[in-house]
Amino acid sequence: KDGPSLNIAIIHPDLGIGGAERLIVDAAIELSSHGHNVHVFTSHHDRTRCFEETVSGSFPVTVYGAFLPRHIFYRLHAVCAYLRCIFVALCVLLLYPSFDIVIADQVSVIIPLLKFKRASKVVFYCHFPDLLLAQHTTLLRRVYRKPIDWLEEITTGMADLIFVNSKFTASTLAKTFKHLSSKGIKPAVLYPAVSxxxxxxxxxxxxxxxxxxxxxxxxxxxxxxxxxxxxxxxxxxxxxxxxxxxxxxxxxxxxxxxxxxxxxxxxxxxxxxxxxxxxxxxxxxxxxxxxxxxxxxxxxxxxxxxxxxxxxxxxxxxxxxxxxxxxxxxxxxxxxx
Structure with missing residues (x-):
């Protein structure tokens, strides 16, 4: 609180209305109140369907990649989500000077890109492994998800610091990403809070x-x-x-x-x-x-x-x-x- 003012970027996939979005909004407000410069980046922000703080000027919100599809004929949701977030991360890297801290929320695939700017520390906030949220019911789905699930585990471990939202998620992460656990990579629990x-x-x-x-x-x-x-x-x-x-x-x-x-x-x-x-x-x-x-x-x-x-x-x-x-x-x- 009494340290130097930091430039902080937060990258979130879709800034709508939900628990994950509430966390991002509250974090941005709290960090701003302590004198830090916070900038939120996202691939979608509907000003008519969002938390009021995101349009009140409490902190800047910038959208990149809204033109990219969310799915292809109601398929390939994960691939589209990754591409949208990668596009946001590339825009942040190319159009802005280095941030002291970059918080990647939900989607870990952008972490390797963010690490290109060595001056920035990358924090990943994991709400839950996407691997467990996806369906693996058919052979085709399992083949489709295999590289995505592998990429999620590898890129999660590249963050400088990993936070999860509960002890339940921490234990689930350890059981799911056994490779990270074997390397001694353990997340810290940072509970969401309410004002x-x-x-x-x-x-x-x-x-x-x-x-x-x-x-x-x-x-x-x-x-x-x-x-x-x-x-x-x-x-x-x-x-x-x-x-x-x-x-x-x-x-x-x-x-x-x-x-x-x-x-x-x-x-x-x-x-x-x-x-x-x-x-x-x-x-x-x-x-x-x-x-x-x-x-x-x-x-x-x-x-x-x-x-x-x-x-x-x-x-x-x-x-x-x-x-x-x-x-x-x-x-x-x-x-x-």
Whole structure:
């Protein structure tokens, strides 16, 4: 805090709305508040679907490579993501003087490029090994992923410092990237945090509302919240009109999974006979999220084996109890009972 001012670049794949993006925004704000010069680079930044701080001038955000495809006929997502991030990294290398520190977030393939400027120290923040997030269900997929998975492990080990978001992710990284472990390369745990000043205390207008906040992705297991809410309604016998479930989170019309999953959740609510009592909110603003947290009864967090999970922290900062799956990162943040 009292040291010299540093020039810091942060490279993030897609600056939308989600836990990873919230981490980047908070890190940039905090580093800037300590007098450092922070510049965020990304391949996509929709000013109508992002965290407000990224457009308020708190720190500069520069986009390179938005014209590059995210997929090719809904295939080759990983290759396209790598190419987009590589393009961003090349622009940073060629168009800007050396940064003291470059933080590569999520995508490790750009680390060798960033190491060309020896004056810069490269920090890699790993949310979870991409190898484990990808599907390896068919021979063709396994052949396609083999060089990508190898490249991820090798380039991760090239960083000057590796951070992960939880002890769960640290142990998973060690089990997954055994070559790095054998070389004694171990990540440090740097938990994401929330600014508690932005959250209000208990709202006098608290309602019998269960709240789920997640991106509209199938791995978030939001159907569990819908099904559990339907079971609760059935067990109560006569339905209480004040009881409701709100499902809010990041939503991107460019992503087919987001569109399909939202439709699936709405269909599930209809099949369970609770559609009038389940409300869906896509890409809510920070202020709207804080209002939802202040007014809800509790937060239901459904992902299994979640890498960390920022939502439980936001809920507790709002003085709300959390119901979460007993696995992954939430085990480290949510105290049972």
């Amino acid at each position: 508690i000043d932005q959250f209000k205390g208990p709202d006098s207008g608290t309602r019998l509302n269960f709240l789920s906040i997640n991106r509209f992705e199938r791995k978030k297991n939001i159907e569990l919240a819908v099904s559990a809410f339907a079971m609760l309604c059935r067990n109560r016998g006569e339905f209480d009109g004040d009881l409701s479930l709100t499902v809010a989170g990041g939503f991107d019309t460019r992503l087919r999974e987001n569109v399909e999953y939202l439709a699936e959740l709405k269909k599930l609510a209809e099949e369970e006979g609770i559609s009038r009592h389940v409300h869906f909110i896509t890409s809510c603003s920070t202020s709207e999220r804080n209002r939802l947290l202040a007014q809800c009864l509790c937060v239901v967090y459904t992902p299994k084996e979640e890498h960390f999970g920022i939502v439980p922290l936001e809920a507790m900062a709002s003085h709300k109890p959390v119901i979460a799956c007993n696995s992954g990162g939430p085990v480290e943040t949510v105290r049972n009972g």
